[in-house]
Amino acid sequence: MSDTNEAPVMRCKMIFNSAVEGRYAYNQSQPLEDRLVKCQFGVVIAGSSASAEEKAAENAVFGASTPSGSIELNIVKRVADRLIAGKAYYVDFTAAD
Numbered sequence: 001m002s003d004t005n006e007a008p009v010m011r012c013k014m015i016f017n018s019a020v021e022g023r024y025a026y027n028q029s030q031p032l033e034d035r036l037v038k039c040q041f042g043v044v045i046a047g048s049s050a051s052a053e054e055k056a057a058e059n060a061v062f063g064a065s066t067p068s069g070s071i072e073l074n075i076v077k078r079v080a081d082r083l084i085a086g087k088a089y090y091v092d093f094t095a096a097d
Helices: 054-066
Strands: 010-025 035-043 071-074 086-092
Touching: 054 086
Parallel strands: none
Antiparallel strands: 010 035, 010 086, 035 071
């Protein structure tokens, strides 16, 4: 098991762009509120949704490291409902072993 205090290998700053609800749960025995939602995130670039100078500077740093990219995840609805479209989120990549 990995040490929970271990720093991420890579951190991206991404904007939650969209959610598309599916018709089915990934397991038919699950309640309907656990149906899958396809969530799409895109990387920030310099100036991405920056309302303050500090955010703009941070977005420029993240944008220089990951100038292009997206992540698409299927997430159960009750969890996906917590995401806010247009809001930036940090995505950490840490080795699992």
